Structure formats: structure tokens, C-alpha cells
Amino acid sequence: MSTPTHTGHLVGYARVSTGHQTLDGQHDALNAVGVDRIFDDVMSGTRSDRPGLTAALDYVREGDTLVVHALDRLGRSLVDTINTLDALRKRGIYVQALREGIDTSTPAGRMVAGVFASLAELERELIHERAAVAREAAKARGKQTGRPKVLTDEQVGVARRMRESGESVATITKTLGISRATFYRVLTG
Template identity: 60%
Template sequence: MTTETIGYARVSTQGQSTDPQVDQLRAAGAERIYCDKMSGVRSDRPGLAEALDRLRPGDTLVVAALDRLGRSVIQVLNTLTDLDHRGVAVRSLREGLDFSTPAGRLAATVFAAMAELERELIRERAAAGRAAAKARGRQVGRPPVLDAEQVDLARKLRAAGESVAAIARIIGTSRATIYRWTEEAP
């Protein structure tokens, strides 16, 4: 039976590139590489699902760093435990550890906890930044689609009996926006 080395790369946003990870995984002997461009928090990552489905007993999964598998301790440990039970070895290039040993599993727990902590700290800093911007009177989040004049016009047209579709065409926005701003559910 031949074994295979499968690589998995992940970045958090569409604007980032998996190329550096892919290069590392190829250099580490990965014959096939699966990629995702989405948060590690999400459990519905198609690239990871394909990689996990492809792995057979005796195969090796290689990742550039353990936090590529997930951002929560439970998520990472569940994946590692599942792979261990299936007879699949896991190598993480950054940590340089063998996760099939007790010491490797302990290290995996520590590294996964650090990834989760990092994610929580990022979330806290972002929330603090939004609160500070809001306190200074700055726009936080997406700017409103309609200005006050357009909202007033939409409400007047709606009160006059104009259809939501017609108002949306007149203002140049979606019907959902008109419903939202005229406080009437679709």
C-alpha cells in the first residue's frame, strides 16, 4: 500500500494568498494540496473537508502551522484526534512536532490554546477600536445605503401608496432596503 502526503493551506480572507504556505508544503513533500480562503473558526471549510476525505491510514497531513487547522482548542484537538484514530500522521512545519506522541499531543493543546487566545485578543482589539471610533462620532461599520433625503422620499412615496418595487427603482436600491427604511416587513 502506498502512502500519500497531503498538504492543507488556509488564509483568513480573500485578499490574502496561500502561495507562501503552498510553497512550504510542496517543499515538505506534499503531493496534493488543498486550500481554503476563510476563517479558521468556520467548520464548513471545503478544502479541509476534501483533504480529510482523501486521507487514508498511513498517510500524512502536513500544515504550515497548527492554527491552520482551526482557531479553537476543541476544533484543532478534535481534528487531530480523528486523524490519529484513522491512522493518519500530522506534521506541522512551524511547530516541528509529531502529534502522534503524548508530548506532541500536549504541545498541540498548548499551540491550539495560543491560537484561540490570539483570535480572542484580535476580537477584543477590534471591538475596542470600533467603540473608540463611535465615541469620537465616526461612522462604524458599513455606511448607510440611503442618505436622509432618500429615506424621507422613500417614506413619503410609501405613504402615498407607491409600491416598494417602484420606490426601489426610483431611488436606485433594492426592495429589501426600502422595506428596512420604511419600517415595513416584506
């Protein structure tokens, strides 16, 4: 395996999903590799507001290495993890995932991260493709796709008749319980 080329600080990040789990095991692993500082979160990985990770990402600088116990600590999904890895790579920050043995400061580590990036791109394309197929199938069956209509055809007719009889936009929107923007979009669109 290639020798790491760390030039900056080793910064640790640890996360557990619930309050009854402890960070001790992750802290022990991070301290064993000599991290200078550890940032923590005790919350579900599915949450997008992870203040510890945000603080760690703000703290690391070019040449630093962000060390995690496991790669899945960096994101809510494979795509999110890959996006985080890519953003760090663009900033000149390395990532070391202890469980997986990945170190992006080495050629082998960058190759593995590249494979993950390719898998994430494939996953994104498959998601878009499945969604497009589902929309087409629903459309072929005459089902509504996308956002539901705000007004029924009958309500649009009522709005038009009210407007033609001289009612104000304010009266029409109040009567139908819609915004001015919806009124103009429906009647002029």
C-alpha cells in the same frame, strides 16, 4: 521523546506558493518517512481553496497520519492551522510536521499542539478585543461603524413621502435604486 503510535497510512501533503518554486524538497522529505501517497498544491497559502489539501483531508481516515514538511502548510494562519489540527484530532487522524518535529500520535506532540491551540485562542480573543475597542473609539468620535447606511436620511424622507402619496413599492425602489428588502427594512425598522 515518545514513540509514535501510527496505526494507519502515512499520507503526505506538500504546498509551494508559486509556480517557480518546486515541490521536490518537500516530496523528498515526505518520501523519506515512507508516505503512501502525496497530495500537492501550487498556490498561495492565503487562498482558502486549496484542492490538494481538501483532497488529502477527504482521503485520510481514522488512524492515518497526515505528514507535512512544515506545520504552516496546513493553514492560512495560526488560527486556521490550529482549526485544521483540531478537526483532524476529532476524526482520530494524527499529524506529523517534519520541520518542527511534531507528531500528534505521541503525548509530547499532543502537548505541543495543545500549546498552539491555546495561542490561537488567545490570538482570536485579542483580535475581537481590539476590534471592540476600535468600534467604541470610532463611536465616541461620532464615526459610522459597521456597514454604511444604504440611504441617507434625506432619501428615507423621500421614500416615506412617496409611499404616503400612494406610490407603489416598485416605483419607489426603482427611483431610489434599492431592493424591496432594503425598502421594508429602512421604512419599518
